Structure formats: structure tokens, C-alpha cells
Amino acid sequence: MVGGGTALLAPALEGAVGLSAPRGGPASKDRQTSKGRPKSGPSHVEPAAEARPGLAVRMAAAKLLSAVVDSRVSADGLTDPAGGHPAFRALDARDQGLVKAILVTALRFRGTIGAALEGCLDRPLPAGALSLAHLLHVGAAQILHLDVPDSAAVDLAVAAALADPRNRRFSGLVNAVLRRVSREKAELLAAADPRRDTPAWLYERLVAAYGEEEATAIATLHRLPAPLDLSVKSDPERWARELGGIVLPTGSVRLAELSGPVTALPGFEDGEWWVQDAAAALPARLFRAMGGKRIADLCAAPGGKTAQLAAAGAKVTALDLSASRRKRLDGNLARLRLDAETLVQDLRTYQPETLFDGVLLDAPCSSTGTIRRHPDVAYTKGPEEIEKLAGVQAGLLDAAAALVAPGGTLVFSNCSLDPVEGEGVARSFLAAHADFALDAVAAAELPGLEAAVTQEGFVRTTPATLRLSTPALSGLDGFFAARFVKNS
Numbered sequence: 001m002v003g004g005g006t007a008l009l010a011p012a013l014e015g016a017v018g019l020s021a022p023r024g025g026p027a028s029k030d031r032q033t034s035k036g037r038p039k040s041g042p043s044h045v046e047p048a049a050e051a052r053p054g055l056a057v058r059m060a061a062a063k064l065l066s067a068v069v070d071s072r073v074s075a076d077g078l079t080d081p082a083g084g085h086p087a088f089r090a091l092d093a094r095d096q097g098l099v100k101a102i103l104v105t106a107l108r109f110r111g112t113i114g115a116a117l118e119g120c121l122d123r124p125l126p127a128g129a130l131s132l133a134h135l136l137h138v139g140a141a142q143i144l145h146l147d148v149p150d151s152a153a154v155d156l157a158v159a160a161a162l163a164d165p166r167n168r169r170f171s172g173l174v175n176a177v178l179r180r181v182s183r184e185k186a187e188l189l190a191a192a193d194p195r196r197d198t199p200a201w202l203y204e205r206l207v208a209a210y211g212e213e214e215a216t217a218i219a220t221l222h223r224l225p226a227p228l229d230l231s232v233k234s235d236p237e238r239w240a241r242e243l244g245g246i247v248l249p250t251g252s253v254r255l256a257e258l259s260g261p262v263t264a265l266p267g268f269e270d271g272e273w274w275v276q277d278a279a280a281a282l283p284a285r286l287f288r289a290m291g292g293k294r295i296a297d298l299c300a301a302p303g304g305k306t307a308q309l310a311a312a313g314a315k316v317t318a319l320d321l322s323a324s325r326r327k328r329l330d331g332n333l334a335r336l337r338l339d340a341e342t343l344v345q346d347l348r349t350y351q352p353e354t355l356f357d358g359v360l361l362d363a364p365c366s367s368t369g370t371i372r373r374h375p376d377v378a379y380t381k382g383p384e385e386i387e388k389l390a391g392v393q394a395g396l397l398d399a400a401a402a403l404v405a406p407g408g409t410l411v412f413s414n415c416s417l418d419p420v421e422g423e424g425v426a427r428s429f430l431a432a433h434a435d436f437a438l439d440a441v442a443a444a445e446l447p448g449l450e451a452a453v454t455q456e457g458f459v460r461t462t463p464a465t466l467r468l469s470t471p472a473l474s475g476l477d478g479f480f481a482a483r484f485v486k487n488s
């Protein structure tokens, strides 16, 4: 599951540095790749993948792309250093970085790449030739969007076709199509329609929710990697200066780009800040004065919001169903030198001795608000998950409501762009709970981000919400938050 907009708090972000590397991204070994044309035909024996620099990377990228698109496996899981796909784990760190860059690019620009390939094929690929299509997508992603020599991208795609009995007879086609993509690159990119890079099911839902213009803006922004936002314990101006970023109106520090691991940045070791999208930092702020209040963070790991609550002086009890995620939560709190009681606990069966002044439910969701960081989400999730997750959230919200003391505050949030998981769940909750009222958020509570407060008093952000001087500095994760108060 993609964490609720808290991109990452810990070293895991290292990989993400290479993930979205466009031109100028991770150096590749392809510069040493033989430029000789691969021979085809039954008598020719292709070198083993590991013997040909860069081939194992392309083959792994195509396998991972297939796992995401055909089997709906999350890219985070596939590229996990310990439990990831074997073809990925077999590579060294540098090659793993290149696989991630290719995978993320192939997914981020999947519509553009598909249209380019279609335009360069004389006739459609045979039905069921999925692995061939993935090879072509991997090749075209490098040619159109990555800083890899076109000749290496073509040669290695042909070599990958020759190395796979299913695709061997198509090696000539791979060569011809990718060469044409390379030749016609400028025209193909100029003709690209950004809307096609958001899959149709999602684009349609975005249009229904936000209208054509906003949906197009969101789809266009999905093609850019998200900036890196940090929540700082104190003195955002100082950290913006030290890290070369800007301070957002919400107090988060934003870096447009990162040239190394986040763990190497000043202040990481000292626990002065944590990675958290500025939108993900909004729900915890809705509790107003937190000093000394008892607040339960019910879906807490990896802990971005727990850290905010603890840093603001609340006495926090942080629950998570998952023992391994609770471990991450504990590790993050330890680095940040912040205190909270942490429990491995299903919130639905949690029976505290005393009810809480405040309860935060940052519920599991489809995570469509994080597509800029996790473009796989658009392919691993679909309308059916959204409906199902909305039902799960409603159940969790009922259980969360039972933990709120009279007069206490309940905040519900998630990182979905879909109103079925946000506004819909909040409205149904209010309709079913006469003991709660909406505590409407006022625009003045979010100075500089007033547009994120809806007429109804909910908080709603999308990647198109915060427009700053450059696209690389702009945008927020998609987030929803509602605040309720329990009758006294």
C-alpha cells in the first residue's frame, strides 16, 4: 500500500531519487554497450543477459512492467530490496536505479508511449503478445523520455527479444519500430496528448469529479515527478536556506529536486525534519491547539502525522494493524526524538480505558492522490477498488467515532483523488451519526491555501491545487480531510 501521502520518512527514499530521473538521470552502463547489430536466426546464440551490459536491466524492466500492468502488483513491492522481484534483486544498486527509472517513466508516460508505438507499427501487434509490447514500451520509454542513447535502447530491446523464445521472431520488428520512434521522436512528443497518460478509467472519474479543465490540469501534472516536501520541527526558513528550498504557505519546506539520497541531507540524522507531502501535513493541523491533548492516530504508520501531533505537544497513542509498519513508525519516531505510545492493533477492536480528546483516521485508500510519486497506482487500482475501499473506510470511521470523548474532535483523511472515498464517506458518516456534527474548516485556517477548503468546509487538494513559479515547484498530493465534533 502506498502510505497516505507521507512519501517516506526513512532511508527508503533513496531509491526514489533515481525513480523519476528524466534526461540527466542515473548514469547507465549502456555507454559501453556494443553497437553491433544483433544477429537473428536459430543458429545464433545470444549472450546470457548478465554477459551483456544493460540487457538484464531491460529484461527486468519489462518483467516489472508486466507485473504492474498485467498482474496489478505495486512497484514498491516489486522493487523492495529484500522482497522484490527476483530479476530486480539480482541487479546491483546502480542497475536497480536504472530499472526503477525505466519502470516509472514507462508508467508515467504510458499513454504517450503507447500512441507513439501505435503510430510506428504498420499493423497492430498480435493479440496476446504482451511481453513483446512490454519490451517495446521499455525501449520507447528510454528513447522518448530518458537520457539513454537511442542506439543502446534499440539494441538492447532487440537483444531482449532474441533472448526470449516468445519474442525471437519479432526481433526485426522491434528493431524497425524503435528505430522509427527514434527518428520521429520530436514529432511523436509534439503530438502527445497529456490526458492519455492518465488511464481512461481514472481520467473519466477526474472529469466527473472536477470538470474537464481541472482533470486535464491534474493529468498534465501527473507527468511530472512531485517535489520533495519536508515537515520541520521548527524554523522552516532556516531549513529552506540550508537545503536550497522554499517555505510553502503551510510551513512545509519544498525542494524542487534532489541530487542524492534524502538521508544524506543536513538535518536528517539529527531528526530535524521528515519527508511528508505538504497536503499530507494538513489533516493533523485540523486539531487546532494540541498541547497536552490525548490524541489517537489510528492508522499511524509510517508516522508522518504521528510526528506532527507529537511535535505539537499532544500525548499521542499511535495504532497500526501491521507489525512491520509499526516498526517503521517506531524507527521514525526514534530518529525524530519524538514520543508516542505505539501499538500493533486493529482499530476496530481497540478498547482504550479512556476516550480521546482527538482521533485521527488517516484511512487506507486507493492512493490516487500520489500518482506523481507512484505512477503504478493508475494501473494497479481501478473503479472496483475505489468502491470497495470506500466501504472499508466507512467501517473504520464508525469504529474511530466510538473512540472520541464527548466534545472531542474526529478527523478523517485519505490520499485519494476520488470523492467516493472522501466527500462521499464523510457525508454518509454525518447522515448516520446524529452524535457528530461537521466542524467546518474555515479558509482562514489554511492561509495561502484557501482554495483547498471547499464550500462545505472539507479540505480537498489535487496536484493542481498549489500553483507556484514553476511546474517543478508546484502541486500537492491529492488529499481529502473532514473534521467532525462529537456532541458534549
Ligand SMILES: C[S@@+](CC[C@H](N)C(=O)[O-])C[C@H]1O[C@@H](n2cnc3c(N)ncnc32)[C@H](O)[C@@H]1O
Binding pocket: 002, 003, 004, 005, 006, 280, 298, 299, 300, 301, 302, 303, 304, 305, 306, 319, 320, 321, 322, 325, 345, 346, 347, 348, 362, 363, 364, 365, 396
Ligand atoms: C494511509 S496509511 C497511514 C499513513 C500514516 N497516517 C502517515 O501519515 O504516515 C494507512 C495505514 O493504516 C493501517 N491500517 C489499515 N487498516 C487498519 C486497521 N484496521 N487498524 C489499524 N491500522 C490499520 C495500515 O497498516 C497503514 O499503515
